Amino acid sequence: MLLTRVKKKALKLANDLELVDFGFALPYTWVLLKGPERKALGVAMTLPEEVQRYRNSISEPSLKAFIERADSLNVIERTLGLAAINAVSQYHIDLSDAEFTDVLELLSENAGKVALIGNMPPLAKALRGRGFEVFVFERNPKLWDKDTYSDALEYHLLPEMDVIIASASCLVNGTVDMLLDRARKAKLFALTGPTGQLLPEFLKGTRVTHLASMKVIDFEKALLGLKLGSFRGFEEGNKKYVVRVE
Known part of the structure; x- marks a missing residue:
């Protein structure tokens, strides 16, 4: 499991860092930490449709306690764990x-078939406006539209795709390993959105580019926006x- 490998790497970088505050909230779960040099804030998309019965196994919240739960089968623990990993990543x-630009600028004119994992209407519209053949996959039926495929079809269609642009919430809902396995043809695989705040070296050796x-x-x-539930x-x-x- 990718998150198991990532959490082991993150734990090694968390020794001098201290949990300051956190919140499991909408739209993002967040973790604020501080270290010898500065503060850092990490977030992960909260997916309420994934939350079922929950019993908190964390009796004493800490940065390492959250990171240890990053590969939990419990989505709330997994979300807090990923937010903590992202905070550590943003510190380091x-x-x-980096290029301070948009993911759209990564695509060449002859990119081929483009898969969007997660319905991101502005990005889908922009890609189609530039003439790309776009396939949009979405797990949450509430976010479907007439041009959206169920995520159940990802397994069958992703091997045909030349480009994958995946909402990094695939790390939260546990589908990232399947996506990477099926994206055999893709020359470009981008994780996008605030949840993708990971250190790039955490993903070396995967198909993520x-x-x-x-x-x-x-x-x-940023913190005020998070506390007020504002994207x-x-x-x-x-x-x-x-x-x-790299």
Whole structure:
């Protein structure tokens, strides 16, 4: 399981870091930490449709306790764990080689078949506007539209795709391993969205080629947005970036 490998790497980088605050909330679960040099904020998309009966196994919250649960079968523990891993990643990440642009700019004109994992209407519209053949897959029926395929078809169709742009919430819902396994033809595999704040080196040796996420630049604005349950409020405190997984 990818998250099992990632959490082991994250734990090694968490020794000098301390949990400051956290929240399991909508739209994002978040973890704030501090270290000797600065603070860092990590988030993970909260998927309420995945939450069922829950009993909290964490009696004493800490950064390492959250990270240890990143591969839990319990989606709430997994979401908190991924947010903690993202906070550790954001503390250590070097964006000197990053491009502060949008994931759309990664695609060449002859990209071929493009799969969007997660219905992202603005991105789908932009891709179709540039003439790409786009296949949109979505797990949550509430987010389907007339051009959306059920995620049940990913297993059969992904081997035909040349480009995969996946919402990094696939890390939260546990489908990322299947996506990577089936994306055999894809020359570009990008994890996108705030949940994709991982250190690129955590994904070396996988089929992931790029991470397109957000760096918090205004902690007060971003945290206020998170506490108020606001997509826009959180994202106004961030800067988009794209970084390659070497």
